[in-house]
Amino acid sequence: MTALSIAQNEETARNEACKVLSEGGLIALPTETVYGLAADATNGKAVARIFEAKGRPRFNPLICHMSSIEMARRYVEFDDTAQQIADAFWPGPLTLVLPLKPGSDIHSLTTAGLDTLAVRIPTGFARTLIEQYGRPLAAPSANTSGKVSSTTAAHVAADLGSKVELILDGGPAVIGLESTILKPTATGVELLRPGGLAAADIEQVMGMSLVRNSDPSAAIEAPGMLRSHYAPGSRLQINAENAGAGDAVITFADRVLPGQDTAALVLDLSPSGDLREAAANLFDFMKRADAATQSQITVVPIPPTGLGEAINDRLKRAAAPRP
Known part of the structure; x- marks a missing residue:
């Protein structure tokens, strides 16, 4: 290489x-x-x-x-x-x-x-x-x-x-x-x-x-349509309302989850709530979170508007059951 x-x-x-x-x-x-x-x-x-x-x-x-x-x-x-x-x-x-x-x-x-x-x-x-x-x-x-x-x-x-x-x-x-x-x-x-x-x-x-098309059984016509995709090694919990001890927490817009004071790592996709910044940080933060926890990656709800639609798509597929 x-x-x-x-x-x-x-x-x-x-x-x-x-x-x-x-x-x-x-x-x-x-x-x-x-x-x-x-x-x-x-x-x-x-x-x-x-x-x-x-x-x-x-x-x-x-x-x-x-x-x-x-x-x-x-x-x-x-x-x-x-x-x-x-x-x-x-x-x-x-x-x-x-x-x-x-x-x-x-x-x-x-x-x-x-x-x-x-x-x-x-x-x-x-x-x-x-x-x-x-x-x-x-x-x-x-x-x-x-x-x-x-x-x-x-x-x-x-x-x-x-x-x-x-x-x-x-x-x-x-x-x-x-x-x-x-x-x-x-x-x-x-x-x-x-x-x-x-x-x-x-x-x-x-x-x-x-x-x-929200049909999970739809034919694969393009990349990124597999139900399970973009997955870290750790379990991923999306739309979380609290964090467990040892979790790696990915938050947004300066939100603090109950229990995140005992987290292994806390990363904020965008403290200002900028979805473009959040999109740019998403995959890097998922990798960093994966390396930091022996428990799970816990992600707060992300607004579904604008680039939030794509961010939530990636998170949903990353959290889906593995084949």
Whole structure:
């Protein structure tokens, strides 16, 4: 495993990443959402290594990262609604699940055999790297499948270690939650996964309500739809009203739980009650809490508005019974 700081020499980092990708290797790639475990989406052997490194079930499709709408158009079909959404929110923390074009050279492992492809255009270094490489990158979160997502290069190194050839260190992820995933249909736009772009912001710009499917048995059409996901090693109690001795407490907006004076650790996602700050801290705090307790991680209720919808989605899946 090699680690390179983007801040020290971005050109060197891009060149080395392109070399690893062209040889079928894996890189840990910083994005504005979380760190991704990236491989050439057209190289089946490379994509298979993503599933192997993560221990990810192969029925769970991957997001394909593009450098531009023009690149995305080579692989997927855009209708008017998809184009409107893309124009409004790309590049950024939004993924669209769109029909795959016939004859596309995106490997079927990337799509989990579906006739759709989850695509997004990231910001910053990730986008310029893809532009230089010239082909899309399949890049789920850079962590063991089902576990807490990585928001720093150190998280990736601690989790995946020698399973990845190159870790690109771009500092802490700014948003800290995976992308929001939408699927335009003939009858509306489905919210498949809430994420780093608040659903309410999308609805305001689009002038329509998103369709939310709460059926836990719904078919897996995109990443992040498994019932149990984002899980720490410790038991997680959400919407808690009190804390037990030795718990690791994750609070919000300076709230104090009865019993937290005997906690092993207390972390406040945002003392000021800022949901953007809370989102950016969530996965890092879950990892720190997991390391601090032999009991359980106890989390206070988080408001369900704005990015709180995505935060609560992650917490609910993290607290779900493990398979």
